[in-house]
Amino acid sequence: MRNAELQIVLLNAAALLAIGLSNVHIAAAADKVVLATNWLAQPELGGFYQALADGTYAKHGLDVTIKPGGPMVNNRPLLAFGRVDFLVGTNLLQAFDAVKQRIPTKVVAAFFQKDPQCILAHADGPLRTWDDLKRAPLIMGNSGRQTFFLWMNAAQGFPKSNLRPYNHSLAPFLNDKNAAIQGFATAEPKRVAEAIGTEPRVFLLADHGWDSYSTVLETRTELIERRPELVQRFVDASIFGWRNYLAGGDGAAAANALIRKENRSMTDGLIDYSRTKMRELELLGAGELAEMPIGVMDVQRVRDFYEQMVQAGMYDAGDVEPEAAVTVEFVTPAADGQ
């Protein structure tokens, strides 16, 4: 008997044994994969929780663990160290930084075609337009200041002197009708409405020229080279997860239960609001869910965004080859329609 045949026989025997002993399926042979995210469990990461909760990852031969991020948690070094296999990144800047620092990681899929990052102002306050915001005290945390605010400052004329500290509490905003605050368009408006009864005005950065992809999936170049089929399975399963999560209904119940279990501050109201907003704002793409090109990236758009950031003074022209930050081999619009 040749080696390969022997292996198959043994595997089959092991699988039968597993089924016989309990109701465990072939998961015994599944690849262990750890996905680190950029925030606590939330609907904006729903597709990944969906694929985990409804067994899509398992069906793709993956035994996935999700390691959430959160305030004061920086999961990013874990990817370079090899402690996790995939990482959800917030936008393309950190992918550019990785190239600049010669960190061998790449973006393999971009789930949000539009960044939900926004600035909120009170509905009954004096800030009515994007330009009004430039005169207001702007409550913003450190990561915002080091990323999209640099663009807001250089390209849009938001002065640094208006910045106020942000510690993941809406209180300083709720307390001041003249203030503006950073937020996710899919979550914070609802939190504000729950606190004071009226939804705030929402200014999406994406509507004013901030053209980064968001919720991007990154992995190590080494994994892409050594196990491209594993990367492909993970990307495919995650895309299925997102499609099923957006479809909603009972199909998403398991994912939402998992999200609520992992993040106690999540409520059904917040989850429903986020899911509705993700569709409404066309974050994962426009049109019918079945045809939506989830995960797709356009290299030209990546180049253009990099050019924008060079003009905003965040990089020197020759710092980074933006194409090196991404690879489009795992998601093609044609292959996605399945």
Add this chain to the structure above:
Amino acid sequence: MSDRIEPARQLRTGRVLRVLAPLAVGAVLLAAWEAIVWAKQIPSYLLAPPSLIAKTLLAEWSTLGAAWAVTLQTMLVALAAAVVIGVTMAAVFASSRALETMLFPYAVMLQVTPLVAVAPFIVLWFNDRVWLAQVLCAWIVAFFPILSNTSIGLRSADRGQRDLFDLYGATRWQKLRMLLAPSALPYFLAGLKISANLALVGAIVGEFVIGPAAEHPGLATTILASQLRQDTPMMFAALAVVSLTGVAVFFLVHLVSWFLLRRWHESAVD
């Protein structure tokens, strides 16, 4: 004759050793660090070698130096406030047992309150005066060792001398100035040595949890930003600035302490 020269020579060698020994340890550690990074080909984004950190330190000094000045200022103001308030409170406690019993528990509460938890509120109470809130954070962690040490120091004047002052009808001020203060001085200086670097840590942690002043960020922001931008050499360069500042401050306090105590206190006599 040799009997008389020996002690002086020993003293000098002792002093030279005191400077050379830590430098030698540092040189060996840095060389080992550098060698491991090169031998194992560890990429600089995982662990930057000392040579690259030094290069980054020089190349990025315009950023690092500005941030350092901000943090140093926060630290020094907080430390000055800790000395003034700590010593004053200790003097008050020394003059009245009742006041001490009443207030000391609250000083302890201040000491054990986790800065990380209250800092975001401090900045709200201060109406967004970010820098002042940072100073308060640094003060909270720096003030207790001074209060606690000075309190004990003021109580540890010799009983017999105390009686002598009373016997001759010394005023309260004379007693404080000529008896209590000198006997408390070594204790205060020991407290200062702890507090000085706690003020540095407090200034940095305060900035971490409160957020930077809008236009003049300090070293914590440099550290956070370099983490976020995955610039490991820059992060280590910022940490090197923190370390060197800590060592410099420690020796400065040590020197002041030696200068004040050298004539009479056991701890400073060679």
